Amino acid sequence: MSNLLMIEDDARLAGMVSDYLGASDFVVSHATDAQTGLSRLQSAGVDLVILDLMLPDMDGLQVCQRIRALPGTLGQVPVLMLTAKGDPMDRIIGLEMGADDYLPKPFEPRELLARIRAILRRKSAGASSGQVLQFGSLEIDRDARRVSVKGHPCDLTSYQFDLLVALAERAGRVLTRDQIMEAVRGRELEAFDRSIDVHMGRIRAAIEVDPKNPQRILTVRGVGYVFARQQD
Template sequence: MNQQLLMIEDDARLAHMVCEYLGQSGYTVAHAGDGQSGLTALQNKPPHLVILDLMLPDMDGLEVCRRIRALPGALAATPVLMLTAKGDPMDRIIGLEMGADDYLPKPFEPRELLARIRAVLRRHVEGAQPVASSVLRFGSLEIDRDARVVSVSGQPCELTSYQFDLLVALAERAGRVLTRDQIMEAVRGRELDAFDRSIDVHMGRIRAAIEMDAKDPKRILTVRGVGYVFARQQD
């Protein structure tokens, strides 16, 4: 199958070289020169993988990656390989925390880029699992997205509609650290408070409903200075 890639890169010369090289390797590569046009292209024709430059003229690659991870459905899971001219290891750490699947510093060998693309796509395919039902299960916790019911060990949990949406947003992205902005974007369409602390209040109430001990949570964990993560392994 011919796999579609999207390269978001403002260096037209580099983008042309990469697109030509990857085209010879069997990929079809679309190119966007800035973050906003890249996000538009991604939604109009979803690619199998995004090659994303960190330094863009309208917004940085971290912001583009954050917006991709806040998109609905399968778009949010689009693999992202981030490119950067920066050598600071902290940039790599932040990029991975924001949801990038891999990270390649410039300058790079085209063959290494190709190898990393293949590795990321292989991991993505191996990790993909068909959705068997509307129910998300994590140990004794069950979240029925269609019925909008949450239960622990068969006992229903009392959550408001908004809290249910917040819980689903986290659970569907289990294992991924989400900022408060990402969480709010994931439930966009609802009337949201503008203050970060409103999210914290709701998370406290969700924990009280689904955790064995809300003061020592095992399901919804706080990542200090960043946001929250829904733990994959529970019970």
């Protein structure tokens, strides 16, 4: 049984979501504002945060930033962002702030459930892999879900970590965006295609010496991405 925290000011929506997810053995805690949600996150074990973009006391993007700034595993908790905005730029900004996934309102409860399960499967699979991937100075510890370059930790979200692992496990092989998403989700779900590009940019910023001239994660124009095998 997983514990979810929903930070959402629409009490009616939160109640419906809580009832629906509760029937699938999820325990949902609800906070109507950002400050309450952040306090609850730090005082109770939470496996995933469902975060609304529009909150009465703080923008959801700021909340996501604050979560990512928390120490240790608290700052790595997966965040699924909800919003009534449909502008693709809002989705990009949300992902750049550290969200693992993005679901616009209105949404089907079944899709929300599927996305939550996919995120938690990725997290569980990474925790049980028990293997360290080494590429020169880049080390990917799947057991600890930690990435470092020359011993210095890299700041990645849970989803970005899984994207990096998916590429690194297939080093030298060109993968399309759909193949990458299928590898990290475990199944195909409707998604915002360009979100992969946003995440790749964040991963490059974390692991590349010069993100504008990447040497590890290379773009194959018109196809997708490839993780280079070279050592440094």
